[in-house]
Amino acid sequence: MRRRAFLAAAAGATLLPGAARAAEYPDRPIRLLVPFSAGGAPDVAARIMARQVSIQLGQGVVIENRTGANGIIASEMVAKARPDGYNLLYTTGSHAINPSLYRRLPYDTEADFTPISLLLVAPAYxxxxxxxxxxxxxxxxxxxxxxxxxxxxxxxxxxxxxxxxxxxxxxxxxxxxxxxxxxxxxxxxxxxxxxxxxxxxxxxxxxxxxxxxxxxxxxxxxxxxxxxxxxxxxxxxxGVPGYEMEGGWNALYGPPALPAAIVTRLVEEFRTATRVPEVRAQLEEQGNRVVASDPEVLAAKVGSEVRKFAALTRAAGIEPQ
Known part of the structure; x- marks a missing residue:
């Protein structure tokens, strides 16, 4: 009887390795790649939230500034990372503009990432x-x-x-x-x-x-x-009827095929962090509107903006590099 129970448990563990890993997540520090310089608006906002999420998780959320190529270097690193939740991308609206600026990106902007959350929107420039x-x-x-x-x-x-x-x-x-x-x-x-x-x-x-x-x-x-x-x-x-432009946005992405349980955990943790009064006050002081959305909201926004900026760059006569 004990042998049958052991075999059943072992079979369950074999069938659900992703679920087991997600249940233990995180058991070591998380690397959060920011494609922009330390001290800039995205970096400051990322650090505010990362500090609080680290406290909640009991694990460090470590900011790593990987600048260059309008965010492409950091984005490629995450697009090619293991889908275990330990390498995440904190990026901005440039993520949706880059497909219009570069003929060949080393990743697909929509297919090669797991959207996690649209975190912040700056209402205006x-x-x-x-x-x-x-x-x-x-x-x-x-x-x-x-x-x-x-x-x-x-x-x-x-x-x-x-x-x-x-x-x-x-x-x-x-x-x-x-x-x-x-x-x-x-x-x-x-x-x-x-x-x-x-x-x-x-x-x-x-x-x-x-x-x-x-x-x-x-x-x-x-x-x-x-x-x-x-x-x-x-x-x-x-004097320009019909004009409207948001002041940019900040979002959280993971590698492709990131397990749903890890995505859900990250959404919950970042949403909880943005509800802490002092955290929210610091983010709003930067001129941000806190969103902390579900993944579907981010996916829809990026898809829409990829198309919008493609039309705008064509109208501006900007040739992809």
């Missing part, structure tokens, strides 16, 4: 101009672009800040000239000094320089006004 520019509204900016040359900065070709300005070009029928920089800090300094006329910024970077009077804010990119700057009109209100 803020459109700022050089203080010496005689522009007080989006309508002024569009009129100036029609009369002559207007330049806008961004932290590189094809990122969401670049695409936010290209959206004005497309809808307003103007040709503001893109000037890419190595990063948002360099692009912002170029606006401050007058090397370029304007740019979009995320709220974390924009609010301090606006409050210091180093640049002038003229609009927000979202459909609704931004609660931290309620006096600012939207781009649509300011």
């Amino acid at each position: 803020i459109l700022v101009v050089n203080n010496e520019l005689p522009v007080r509204s989006v309508a002024d900016l569009v009129a100036r672009a029609r009369a002559g040359q207007v330049t806008f900065g961004s932290p590189g070709v094809g990122n969401s800040i670049h695409m936010a300005a290209e959206g004005i070009n497309q809808l307003a029928g103007v040709s503001m000239v893109h000037v890419p920089f190595r990063g948002a800090t360099q692009a912002l300094e170029a606006v401050v000094t007058g090397q370029v006329d304007c740019m979009f910024l995320n709220p974390l970077a924009a609010l301090p320089v606006i409050n210091e009077g180093r640049v002038r804010a003229i609009a927000v990119s979202s459909r609704e006004r931004f609660d931290k700057l309620p006096e600012l009109p939207t781009v649509a209100e300011g």
Whole structure:
């Protein structure tokens, strides 16, 4: 009798190895790859949540900054990792833009990852101009672009800040000239000094320089006004009807074929972390809206944005590399 019970238990363990591993997960530290530099907005948000999730799990969630190639290096590492939940990707909207920028990616943006959660959405980008520019509204900016040359900065070709300005070009029928920089800090300094006329910024970077009077804010990119700057009109209100652009998003992915039990555990842990009052306050202070969605929401969003940015980059005449 004891032998039959032992054999039955052994058979069950053989049939369900994934379930057994998931039940024990995690039994060692988790590596969370962030494709951007330490200290940037995605890195700061990732560290805020990772700290709390580490406490909840009793295991470290270790941030590893793997920069380069607009997020492709870190993404490839996760796409090719073992599906055991110990290598995860914390990425941004660039994940959905890259298929339009590169002819050959070393992975399929949708098929080669397991979506876990859309964690944060920044409601808006803020459109700022050089203080010496005689522009007080989006309508002024569009009129100036029609009369002559207007330049806008961004932290590189094809990122969401670049695409936010290209959206004005497309809808307003103007040709503001893109000037890419190595990063948002360099692009912002170029606006401050007058090397370029304007740019979009995320709220974390924009609010301090606006409050210091180093640049002038003229609009927000979202459909609704931004609660931290309620006096600012939207781009649509300011002179480009139909314009709307979120200020980017942060999401969590795993390798392909990540077991459902591990996905569910990670969704629950990150959702719980974002409900801790001090964690939520820190994330919202960055200008984020906390979402902490189910996997299906992330999958649908990325699919939609891959198509949207493909159309936008074609309209902007951006040739894939």
